[in-house]
Amino acid sequence: MNKRxxxxxxxxxxxxxxxxxxxxxxxxxxSGNYIMRQVIWFLISLLVASGVSFIGIRRILSLGLVFYIxxxxxLIIVLILPAEGAHRWIKFGFLNIQPSQIMKxxxxxxxxxxxxxxxxxxxxxxxxxxxxxxxxxxxxxxxxDLGGSLMLFPSVVTFFILKKAKFRKALPWIIAALMTxxxxxxxxxxxxxxxxxxxxxxxxxxxxxxxxxxxxKIAVGSGNILGKGWLNGAQGQLRFLPESHTDFVFPVFAEExxxxxxxxxxxxxxxxxxxMHSIASRKKDGASGILLNLFLVTISVQIIVNIxxxxxxxxxxxxxxxxxxxxxxxxxxxxxMIALFLRDE
Amino acid sequence: MFSKIYKTSLAISLVLIILRVFYFQVxxxxxxREMSLNNYLRVLPxxxxxxxxxxxxxxxxxxxxxxxxxxxxxxxxxxxxxxFEIINREFDIDIEDLKNIYKLKFKAPFAPLTLVSDVDFExxxxxxxxxxxxxGLLVSENIKRYYPNSTVASHLLGxxxxxxxxxxxxxxxxxYRFSSYIGKSGVEKEFEPYLKGxxxxxxxxxxxxxxxxxxxxxxxxxxxxxxxxxxxxDLQQRAEELLSPYTGCFLxxxxxxxxxxxxxxxxxxxxxxxxxxxxxxxxxxxxxxERPLLNRAIQGEYPLGSVFKLLIAVAALxxxxxxxxxxxxxxxxxxxxxxxxxCWKSSxxxxxxxxxxxxxxxxxxxxxxxxxxxxxxxxxxxxxxxFGQKTGVDLPYEKDGFLPSPDWKAKxxxxxxxxxxxxxxxxxxxxxxxxxxxVLRFIxxxxxxxxxxxxxVCNSISGELAYKREAENLLFSVxxxxxxxxxxxxxxxxxxxxxQIAKVAPAIAGKTGTAQATxxxxxxxxxxxxxxxxxxxxxxxxxxxxxxxxxxxxRIAKEFLKYYYKKSGL
Numbered sequence: 001m002n003k004r005x006x007x008x009x010x011x012x013x014x015x016x017x018x019x020x021x022x023x024x025x026x027x028x029x030x031s032g033n034y035i036m037r038q039v040i041w042f043l044i045s046l047l048v049a050s051g052v053s054f055i056g057i058r059r060i061l062s063l064g065l066v067f068y069i070x071x072x073x074x075l076i077i078v079l080i081l082p083a084e085g086a087h088r089w090i091k092f093g094f095l096n097i098q099p100s101q102i103m104k105x106x107x108x109x110x111x112x113x114x115x116x117x118x119x120x121x122x123x124x125x126x127x128x129x130x131x132x133x134x135x136x137x138x139x140x141x142x143x144x145d146l147g148g149s150l151m152l153f154p155s156v157v158t159f160f161i162l163k164k165a166k167f168r169k170a171l172p173w174i175i176a177a178l179m180t181x182x183x184x185x186x187x188x189x190x191x192x193x194x195x196x197x198x199x200x201x202x203x204x205x206x207x208x209x210x211x212x213x214x215x216x217k218i219a220v221g222s223g224n225i226l227g228k229g230w231l232n233g234a235q236g237q238l239r240f241l242p243e244s245h246t247d248f249v250f251p252v253f254a255e256e257x258x259x260x261x262x263x264x265x266x267x268x269x270x271x272x273x274x275x276m277h278s279i280a281s282r283k284k285d286g287a288s289g290i291l292l293n294l295f296l297v298t299i300s301v302q303i304i305v306n307i308x309x310x311x312x313x314x315x316x317x318x319x320x321x322x323x324x325x326x327x328x329x330x331x332x333x334x335x336x337m338i339a340l341f342l343r344d345e
Numbered sequence: 346m347f348s349k350i351y352k353t354s355l356a357i358s359l360v361l362i363i364l365r366v367f368y369f370q371v372x373x374x375x376x377x378r379e380m381s382l383n384n385y386l387r388v389l390p391x392x393x394x395x396x397x398x399x400x401x402x403x404x405x406x407x408x409x410x411x412x413x414x415x416x417x418x419x420x421x422x423x424x425x426x427x428x429f430e431i432i433n434r435e436f437d438i439d440i441e442d443l444k445n446i447y448k449l450k451f452k453a454p455f456a457p458l459t460l461v462s463d464v465d466f467e468x469x470x471x472x473x474x475x476x477x478x479x480x481g482l483l484v485s486e487n488i489k490r491y492y493p494n495s496t497v498a499s500h501l502l503g504x505x506x507x508x509x510x511x512x513x514x515x516x517x518x519x520x521y522r523f524s525s526y527i528g529k530s531g532v533e534k535e536f537e538p539y540l541k542g543x544x545x546x547x548x549x550x551x552x553x554x555x556x557x558x559x560x561x562x563x564x565x566x567x568x569x570x571x572x573x574x575x576x577x578x579d580l581q582q583r584a585e586e587l588l589s590p591y592t593g594c595f596l597x598x599x600x601x602x603x604x605x606x607x608x609x610x611x612x613x614x615x616x617x618x619x620x621x622x623x624x625x626x627x628x629x630x631x632x633x634x635e636r637p638l639l640n641r642a643i644q645g646e647y648p649l650g651s652v653f654k655l656l657i658a659v660a661a662l663x664x665x666x667x668x669x670x671x672x673x674x675x676x677x678x679x680x681x682x683x684x685x686x687x688c689w690k691s692s693x694x695x696x697x698x699x700x701x702x703x704x705x706x707x708x709x710x711x712x713x714x715x716x717x718x719x720x721x722x723x724x725x726x727x728x729x730x731x732f733g734q735k736t737g738v739d740l741p742y743e744k745d746g747f748l749p750s751p752d753w754k755a756k757x758x759x760x761x762x763x764x765x766x767x768x769x770x771x772x773x774x775x776x777x778x779x780x781x782x783x784v785l786r787f788i789x790x791x792x793x794x795x796x797x798x799x800x801x802v803c804n805s806i807s808g809e810l811a812y813k814r815e816a817e818n819l820l821f822s823v824x825x826x827x828x829x830x831x832x833x834x835x836x837x838x839x840x841x842x843x844x845q846i847a848k849v850a851p852a853i854a855g856k857t858g859t860a861q862a863t864x865x866x867x868x869x870x871x872x873x874x875x876x877x878x879x880x881x882x883x884x885x886x887x888x889x890x891x892x893x894x895x896x897x898x899x900r901i902a903k904e905f906l907k908y909y910y911k912k913s914g915l
Binding site: 158161162164215217218219220221222223224225234235238239240254255258259262263266270273277281293296297300304307308311312313 | 370375
């Protein structure tokens with residue numbers, strides 16, 4: 001296991017440390033030691049990552065089908081298991097794993113390993129990858145976890161682009177898929193519809209679904225240029241902001257560190273993504289290069305969409321901010337992805 | 346190709362995010378900071394409470410008591426129907442009514458709204474415990490105005506009401522807020538700035554459930570200043586009893602100082618009602634035909650009738666147009682300019698001099714005297730005694746009555762002044778309108794032989810003497826006034842006087858009056874002073890449509906004076 005001591009490690013550690021500091025503030029008034037647990041998750045993710053890294057990208061790619069089927073089984077199990085509210089977690093004592101997050105990792109692996117040699121010139125070569133992606137996405141949407149479900153699509157689209165797919169062939173399919181959107185919309189849960197409607201106009205329901213977005217904007221906006229200082233963000237500290245330790249950690253950060261802090265954080269994320277992009281581009285082996293690019297896009301989209309939803313650019317879909325949001329599964333999956341960037345093959 | 350797409354999309358996304366965050370944090374930053382402060386900073390008012398209103402001996406006329414009410418915080422309500430159902434169950438108030446009250450009283454999402462007021466202490470404690478988990482529902486305790494003697498001196502005290510939007514606009518900087526109570530009439534209004542006290546408050550940090558996380562600062566509320574009135578509660582109560590069957594007023598004033606010792610207007614009302622927010626009863630009170638809220642003593646404007654003859658006498662003597670010994674013959678009627686004017690006694694009074702004419706209230710004598718004196722002199726002298734002007738009593742909404750003159754008639758009625766008008770004015774009829782308070786101080790000025798006093802109801806404010814004697818010496822011939830006083834004594838004490846019913850020892854002096862009302866029975870007046878030998882108080886009894894001869898009014902005055910004498914050891 002010849003690992004590269006890359007500057008990427010520094011970026012990730014820096015972001016993670018800032019994330020921990022922010023999480024400390026976001027969960028300051030909560031019972032339960034989120035920092036301790038997040039650090040334990042990080043240590044576990046390092047263990048898992050070194051395991052995966054030891055296996056190596058090529059061998060992982062050969063396991064694509066196994067990964068995919070395992071993930072599907074987990075998704076089905078989570079739907080069957082009794083749960084209060086959403087069926088998102090499989091509980092092992094204090095370790096709760098979220099199969100939808102695992103799918104975020106296994107689907108790209110599966111796509112690359114199975115469809116790498118497709119020509120993407122016939123219709124069927126489009127249909128199969130899309131079908132497997134949709135299947136996973138529907139299972140995740142059933143939990144319900146709209147964010148987790150939508151996060152599968154950047155991978156498959158990126159895969160097509162990287163494989164220089166002839167999109168003209170797929171055009172009728174894309175149109176057909178777009179036409180199903182209204183039908184899908186009708187099948188959304190009322191709260192999901194609400195979120196989309198209130199995304200378009202938060203004032204529709206200021207105490208319900210719009211509340212989160214309004215509070216989030218207040219948190220971000222009230223940070224002004226310099227911020228209120230660490231542990232001094234009233235919106236987060238006084239619980240006006242729901243989910244301030246998971247999906248809505250960014251507003252906590254923006255409130256306490258202001259515009260300067262936000263620019264710094266985005267800069268760090270940008271440095272991290274640039275480094276990942278250059279590593280992925282330099283891969284000689286085509287398949288592993290594609291896989292890393294799929295991971296890169298997945299992480300990028302997650303950062304953009306998470307921040308975007310807290311400031312009203314995207315609907316609120318429920319996605320964690322990498323290295324910032326509390327949650328083990330996402331952390332493990334992200335760290336494992338990064339680890340594969342560091343593996344020199 | 347992929348690299349290009351990726352880099353471009355990432356760049357666009359980041360720029361969008363940065364622009365959006367820049368917009369929120371830099372351009373609209375102050376707006377959101379303000380929103381954030383509003384989110385978590387609350388000012389909880391701690392209501393100040395009003396000073397007491399006391400009688401001249403410090404007995405409580407208006408005070409404060411603890412009161413409980415059921416309130417809701419609109420922006421904290423999770424389930425409005427649940428709250429309505431609870432109140433419906435506990436207080437048996439119709440849900441539709443509750444919805445209406447809510448709609449009617451709603452002012453702002455954060456302003457507490459009272460659904461049930463004046464909840465009994467035990468019940469309040471019970472509900473506080475039972476429903477403490479219902480979001481948006483609260484049992485609040487506050488200090489409320491309380492009038493221990495209910496209707497006694499109600500017009501003088503006035504009443505409180507919720508501040509109107511116009512008043513709030515004007516008074517906001519003085520610490521008034523939504524649902525503040527403010528004096529609407531009487532002493533409560535006149536002395537509002539002293540009585541009010543000041544609200545304190547707590548600046549608190551709250552979490553998203555509205556729970557107090559931290560008290561940032563606290564200012565204690567302050568009680569307003571106490572107002573000591575010139576009123577004697579015993580006398581006031583006695584007068585209220587005596588007047589209660591009638592519509593009218595009874596006043597008594599210290600003839601040296603102008604202190605109002607008794608001021609009753611009937612019918613009266615219970616000012617506690619306005620605190621109860623019993624809107625039905627309040628609107629009943631407001632729309633009652635008897636106009637119980639009208640303070641007849643200063644807001645009523647009536648023809649004065651024969652009491653005005655005293656003024657004619659003063660004017661005639663001062664002008665020297667008659668001698669007290671001059672006599673006029675009264676055959677029961679008086680012909681002038683082709684019209685016949687009657688005396689109240691149709692058989693006539695025979696020959697009358699001034700003293701007899703006052704005691705017997707002979708109209709014919711005063712028709713003659715009035716014509717001799719002339720309207721200009723009558724108006725001049727009436728003006729000196731303050732007719733047609735506000736008395737300046739320290740109470741709001743006083744009316745000024747009306748003193749007619751040839752100029753006024755030419756301008757407004759576009760007619761010249763006829764001698765018939767003078768004849769009417771000579772017996773207090775015609776265009777002349779007076780308020781009872783004006784008559785009272787006129788009588789007091791006779792009693793003290795020439796000092797016109799400004800009536801006062803406030804004696805001191807929190808022990809600091811607020812009362813200042815304000816008086817004007819009228820420089821009348823004391824001889825003339827003494828003569829009129831003697832005639833007034835005869836009115837009560839001579840066997841033929843019209844005010845004999847009021848005869849009481851020590852002797853008093855007075856004058857009856859019957860004033861033709863525009864409709865219904867005539868108004869009855871009886872005004873005078875006591876004791877005759879060394880006058881201490883002037884008094885006035887007035888009954889709307891009380892009938893002729895002033896019997897009822899004279900009887901009230903007598904009963905009052907008996908009590909007054911007994912109380913003052915005379």
